Amino acid sequence: MMNRLATTVMGLAFAMLGAITAQAEEIAAPTGAPILTVTGDIDTTNVDDTLVLDVDRFAALGTVTVETSTIWTDGVNSFEGVPLATLVDLVGADSGRLLASAINDYTVEIPVSDAVEGGPILAYRFNGEEMSVRDKGPLWIIYPYDQSADYRTEVTYSRSIWQLDRIEVVR
């Protein structure tokens, strides 16, 4: 428990650091296979008016690790990814909602207000391994469910979309 909390706090620190660096530089166009495409009303772009990130650039945003159990997995597992707050800061979305879509075109709506420090992350590693599509990759929005009962709700579960590859920011 303590261990997990410490990890979370450490992750938060990294996230803030990442946010600062992200704002400081332009993000280059991806060289590898893109794992996330951000569209919509965003400040930061690299391919046309979208922001496309491959694994390296995505990880470069700053990752944190959340250890939690979920209703879809067995036991407590370690999830590593970029906090949603980092992404929201990066694209300058301080309000509105995010429309997150999976590769099967399934879309959920996440209010920007959910993107808080210590809140949901865009996980790309499950127990240290990058996630394949069969393992709900490439990205999975994970809330720290164990941390608060507020995260163990129907709404939160419905927002925990896996096989995520696109986000549209709507202000």
Place this chain on the structure above:
Amino acid sequence: MPATTHMRAKSGLTLLVTAGLLVLAAIAFLAINVDEEITQLGSARSDNVQWSLSQAEVEFLEYARQLDNPTDVVQLTRRFDIFYSRVSTIETAEVFAKLRAHNDAEERIAEIRTFLNESARIIDAGEETILTQSQALKDLASDVRPVIRLLAKSGLEVFSRSSDQQRAEVAQTLTQLAVTLAALIGALFIGVLYLNRLNATLAGRERAQAQTATRMNTVISTSLDAVIVSDERGRILEFNPAAEATFGHHCEDVIGRDIGEIIVPDHLRDAHEAGMERMRRSGERHVVGKGRVQLEGKRASGQTFPVELALQSAKTDDGEIFIAFLRDISKRVENEKALVEARDRALAGEKLKTDFLATMSHEIRTPLNGLLGNLTLLRDTRLSKEQDRYLGYMESSGRLLMSHISDVLDITRYDAGKLDTRSEPVHLSALLEDIIDNQSGMAVENETTLDWGWDGEPMHWIVSDHDRLQHVMMNLVGNAVKFTRRGKVSVTARVDAIDGQNQLRLDVADTGVGIDEDLVDQVFDDFVVGETARNREVGGTGLGLGIAKRFVHALRGTISVQSTPGAGSTFTVTLPVQAATPPALSASVPDLVGTPQALRVLLVEDNEMNRIVARAMIEADGHTVVEAHHGREGAELAESQPFDLIFMDINMPVMDGREATRHIRAQTGPCRNTPIVALTANALASDQTALLEDGMNSILTKPLSRDALRRVLAEYGTEALEEADPMLVNLDHSAETRQTVGEAAFAKLVARFTQEVDDLLAWLGSSEPHDYLEVAARSHKVAGSAAIFGALQLQTTLKELENATRSGDTSAFEHSLRKLPAVWSETKPRLL
């Protein structure tokens, strides 16, 4: 009672609190349950499961559709991967645990896994393989399609059942909660009712206590006795107005102070402190709860006074308290003291009076004895006719005076509890006969007939006190005769058996003047004399009946009177009696035999007059007398000289007669065995026994009579002589008498004696019926006369006759009677 209520209230409250806590715990438990249920509902761990299942089916259909266009390998692979991830989720996710537990579902999932693995081998092999084996993929997909459908259906079934169960659980928990809440409300309601009632009870009790306290305060403050309350250390808690008045302290000054310091006198303080200490230590109480105790108290001024104290203790919440009720009894004690003093004074006065009376009577009697003795001696001298008459008057006056003094002495002796009675055989018939004889002269004078007799079976011999009984009957008969003129006095004796006890009843009935009604109740009181002329005429001290009453009481009897004024009175004496055995008859009569020898006599007597009289009487019989003036002188004389006989007075200065007797008996002198005869006016039976124990041989009562003296002299003078046949006539004795009385008088006496004996013989020889008692009495009288003239054989014969008649021995009587004329005819010529 308050303690019990208190307890009950306490246990009730405890019960209530426990019940409330239990209900609260139940509610808390149920609330947690409900919360969990709500959390479960709220956390929706399973709600999207069905959606996930159906979504899996959708993904499978997407994949299957993509198989129709296998050339887009990337899309096909993606569709497969998506479906794959769905199934993986179903296989591992916690939310599907229930589904997996379902037997059918488990099998179906396994079938789907087989499908996935087989399809994945083809898809993972690369584009070429996918294209070549697309038909195989299609077959696999179509095979598994119904399985996926059935799995979705199973999921629906499992999860709907589970949610039903959950709803039921929620409903049940809510119901329990409702019931528990109802119970709580009920408990609270009962609690409220109970507390309400408790409150009412407490209020009522408080009111009652307040009333009691008010009442107590009123009682204490209006109490006439001082009331002081203290705690167990002796500190004053209350001090009522009466206490203020009694002790002179103000209540507010003494509250809280030590009670010993305030009310206990200084000299009793230590004892008080010790008592308090003892009580504190051991609980031992000497005064508390022991009723009223008389003690001393102290006023504010320091003055001590007697108080009456009652101390009680009571237990209170603040420890034990002591309530003292005190009463100032100075007045009462003073009165008691005065009363006791007055009584003591009165008693002392009474005693002084009695002592005075006794002393005076005794002092008067002694010289009177001397007077009477000298009169007796005077009669023996030659007197003129006139002198003889005066002497007679003097003698009768002297005897009357003596009898009055004896009366007074008897009364004082009785009242002092010193009147003893003897128990001896008494010949009641003879006693009454003597009295009748004695009074017959007076009766004749009053022209009154006097007789007596038995009513019923006579009891001649009884156990009684001869002298006392004689005194009583003499008094009653004498009174009856005195107050009856030309009438009749009759004495009746009878014995009744009452309750197995013989009771003698003696009635003295007269036909005289009677007694006034208002005097009847007083006749037995002292100094009561009638007021009538007749009473004054007969005279009297008024002591006679008083003494009679005392004597009767001393004999354990009763005396009473019934009287009708003018018609007569009947006095009745009743006595408890026993029949007595007649004393043995003595055949010979040596008592009256004259003494042939002169005796040497020691006379120990302090009173000069008594000495003179006794000496004259003793010397008159030819004995020699040596005088001693008191016991010591007597004892000394007895030690140095021999005596034949000693007369010993009892009450003497220097050494009394009893001590002198003990000395004489203890010494080795010549008189160690000499007979000693006590001379005493005190004839009490118990005293006589004491005298004999001292060593005296016999007792003579004063005043001395010549006969008694002579009998004693004869008894001890002839002791050494052999008992001889009675002489016909003791001429020596006859000569002595002749010498004593003078020749002329002697001749006259002989003539009278001769006549007496002749008369007796004539009477005895006559044909009229003879009363045995009369025979005895007359024989006795003549025998006494015969002794004076030394006519021993005549005397003996007469004595035999008397004894025979008294014992009723007919043959002995006839024998004596036949002998008598012969003896007389022989004696008669020898008298002169």
